[in-house]
Amino acid sequence: MTEHGIRAARPEPESVTPPPAAGAASGVNRRLVVLGVVAVVAMAGVVVAVAGRGGAGPSAATSAADAAGNAAGAAGAAGAAGAAGTGAAAGPAGGAPGPAGAGGADKAGNAGNAGQAGEAVGAVMGMLQEQAAALIRGDEAGWMAPVDPAQVDTVAYFRKRFRVLRALHVSHFSYSRGNTPAVEDGDQGFRDTIYSGFCFSLTSCPAIMPVGGVELGAPRIRETFAFTRAAGRYLIGSVVADPPESSREPMPWQTGDLVFAEGKRVTVAAAPAVAGRVTEALAVAEKAAVVADRFAGLFGNPQQRYRVYLADDKQWQRWFRSPMARNKAVIGLTIPINGVQSEIMIKMSGNGTRAGLAATVQHEMGHVVSLGNINTTGQQVALDLHEEWLTEGIAEYIGRYPSRSAQSPRMPAVRQLLGGAGRPRSLQVSSLDWDDPKKINAFYGYGHLAVDCLSRTFGEPRTVAFVSAAARAGNTADVASRNVFEKPFADVDKTCLAWISDQL
Numbered sequence: 001m002t003e004h005g006i007r008a009a010r011p012e013p014e015s016v017t018p019p020p021a022a023g024a025a026s027g028v029n030r031r032l033v034v035l036g037v038v039a040v041v042a043m044a045g046v047v048v049a050v051a052g053r054g055g056a057g058p059s060a061a062t063s064a065a066d067a068a069g070n071a072a073g074a075a076g077a078a079g080a081a082g083a084a085g086t087g088a089a090a091g092p093a094g095g096a097p098g099p100a101g102a103g104g105a106d107k108a109g110n111a112g113n114a115g116q117a118g119e120a121v122g123a124v125m126g127m128l129q130e131q132a133a134a135l136i137r138g139d140e141a142g143w144m145a146p147v148d149p150a151q152v153d154t155v156a157y158f159r160k161r162f163r164v165l166r167a168l169h170v171s172h173f174s175y176s177r178g179n180t181p182a183v184e185d186g187d188q189g190f191r192d193t194i195y196s197g198f199c200f201s202l203t204s205c206p207a208i209m210p211v212g213g214v215e216l217g218a219p220r221i222r223e224t225f226a227f228t229r230a231a232g233r234y235l236i237g238s239v240v241a242d243p244p245e246s247s248r249e250p251m252p253w254q255t256g257d258l259v260f261a262e263g264k265r266v267t268v269a270a271a272p273a274v275a276g277r278v279t280e281a282l283a284v285a286e287k288a289a290v291v292a293d294r295f296a297g298l299f300g301n302p303q304q305r306y307r308v309y310l311a312d313d314k315q316w317q318r319w320f321r322s323p324m325a326r327n328k329a330v331i332g333l334t335i336p337i338n339g340v341q342s343e344i345m346i347k348m349s350g351n352g353t354r355a356g357l358a359a360t361v362q363h364e365m366g367h368v369v370s371l372g373n374i375n376t377t378g379q380q381v382a383l384d385l386h387e388e389w390l391t392e393g394i395a396e397y398i399g400r401y402p403s404r405s406a407q408s409p410r411m412p413a414v415r416q417l418l419g420g421a422g423r424p425r426s427l428q429v430s431s432l433d434w435d436d437p438k439k440i441n442a443f444y445g446y447g448h449l450a451v452d453c454l455s456r457t458f459g460e461p462r463t464v465a466f467v468s469a470a471a472r473a474g475n476t477a478d479v480a481s482r483n484v485f486e487k488p489f490a491d492v493d494k495t496c497l498a499w500i501s502d503q504l
Contacts, residue, residue, distance in 0.1 A: 003333055003334065004333070004364070120233075121183050124192070124227055130142065131143055135162060135166070135170065143158065150230070158236070161253075164253045165198070165253070169267070169304075172202065172204075173197070174198075174207075176208040176209060178192075178222075189234075192227065194225045195220045195221070195222050196220060197219065201305040202304065204376065206218045216338045219338055221243070222242050222243055225239055248335065250319065255318065257272055260278070261279060263285070263286045264286065266282060267306070269310070270309075270310035271312045273314075278310065281357060281361070284358035284361055291362060295370065295398050299369055299370055309344065320335050322335065329440065330347070331346070331351055331360060332345070332360040336371070336374075340375050340378070342373070344364045364395075366398030370398070389428055393446075396445075397448055397455070405452035406503045410442070410444055410448070413439075414442050426497070429447075449500045451463065454492070454496065457495060462484055466480050466484040466485065476489075
C-alpha cells in the first residue's frame with residue numbers, strides 16, 4: 001500500500017482557509033511499501049518529555065513472550081540473505097520456526113562453531129528472548145539485565161527505549177538475527193545483526209521474517225549489537241543503527257527525544273521544536289478520532305489507538321525516510337507499515353492554524369480506517385492502487401465529515417475544473433498536477449463530491465463496501481460496482497456525473 005499524503009493547497013480567495021488537501025503520491029500502480037514502524041507516547045492529560053528518564057508508560061495488554069525457536073527466515077527487505085533468526089515476543093511476533101528447528105541454540109547455524117563458542121551465540125539469543133518478554137510484561141529490571149552496566153551510554157539507550165516503547169503501548173516485541181556470526185572459543189566479544197520486530201496496540205502481530213520468501217512480516221528495525229564478555233557471559237555492550245536502504249528507519253522513537261501527550265483514543269508524539277503544540281494537537285485529534293471510529297466500524301477495521309507524530313521541518317525530512325516528504329506541498333502523511341499498522345505524521349509548519357491541523361489529522365485518520373491494517377498474516381501480496389480518486393475521496397469525505405461536499409472550501413477550484421475544456425468525463429479522474437494548488441484543490445474536492453454522491457445514492461454502508469472492494473481488495477471499479485451496487489460502474493458513473501453537475 002502506498003503512503004497517503006495530504007498536500008497543502010491554498011483555497012480560492014473567497015474560500016475559508018481550508019485544511020490542506022490529502023493525497024497519495026502521484027503516479028500509477030503504487031505498490032505496497034515495506035516499511036518500518038512508528039510510535040507515539042504520553043500520559044493521560046499530561047504532557048511528558050521522554051529524555052532518558054521519567055515514569056514508565058502505560059501497560060501493554062498482552063501476554064508474556066513465548067520463547068519461539070530459531071527461525072530460518074527468508075531475506076526480507078532488510079536484505080539478510082538466508083537469515084536465521086530467533087524470535088521472542090508476545091504472541092505470534094516471535095519468528096516462525098524454520099529449518100533449524102525450535103530451540104534457543106540455532107543448532108544448524110552454529111554447527112561450525114566449537115563447543116562453548118557455539119553455545120554462547122545461542123545463549124545470547126535466549127538472553128534477548130528474555131529481554132523482549134520483560135518489555136512486554138513491564139519489567140524494566142528484566143529488560144536491563146542483558147545490558148553491560150559498565151557501558152553508561154548503552155544503559156541510557158536501553159532505559160530510554162524501554163520507557164518509550166512502553167509509552168507507545170507496545171503489544172508485541174521480538175528479536176531475530178541475520179546470518180549467524182562466527183564466534184571462536186576465547187573471543188571476548190562479537191557483533192551480530194539484530195532485527196527488532198514490534199507492533200503497537202494490536203491483538204496479533206506477524207512474525208518478523210516469515211518463511212517463504214515474503215518480504216513483509218512484522219514492522220522491524222535493523223541494528224548491529226556488540227556483545228562483550230563479562231562475568232562469564234556475553235552482555236550488550238553497544239548498539240548501532242544499521243538500516244537497509246529500503247527501510248523506513250529511523251522511526252521517530254529511534255531518534256532523539258520526543259514530547260508526548262496521551263488521550264483516550266490518541267497518542268501524540270512531538271519533536272521538541274514543536275512540543276508547544278502537543279496539547280492543541282491532542283485536542284483536535286481526539287475529536288477526529290470520534291469521527292474516524294465511526295467509519296472504522298463501517299469498514300470493520302476498528303483501531304485500538306491512533307498515533308500521530310508532530311514533525312518539525314528537520315524531522316519531517318528524516319522520520320520514515322519518506323520520499324513524499326521531499327514534496328514541499330505535502331503537509332501530512334499516513335504511512336502503512338508492511339500493511340500491518342498505519343502511522344500518521346504531520347508537518348507542523350504546514351498546519352499553522354488549529355482548523356487546518358484538525359482537518360489534516362482527520363483526513364489522515366480517514367486513510368487509516370479505510371486503507372490500514374490490510375495485512376494480518378505478514379504475507380500479504382503487494383496491492384496496486386489504481387483508484388486514487390476513490391482513496392482520496394473517501395479520506396476527504398471522512399476528513400470533512402459531517403460537512404457535505406458542496407460545503408467544501410475546495411468547491412471554487414472544482415467549479416473551475418468542471419467549467420473548463422478539460423472537464424472530467426468520469427469519476428475516475430487521474431491525479432492532477434501537484435505543483436498547481438488549484439488543481440490539487442480540484443482533485444480532492446472532486447473526489448469528495450464523487451464519494452458523497454455514492455453515499456447519497458446507495459447509502460454509507462454500501463459506499464464503504466464499494467471502497468473496500470476496490471481499494472482494500474484490489475478489484476476494478478466495475479467489478480466492485482457489480483458486486484456491491486449490482487450494476488455496472490458505467491451506470492454509477494453516469495448517475496454521479498449528473499449529480500455533481502447539480503451541485504455546481
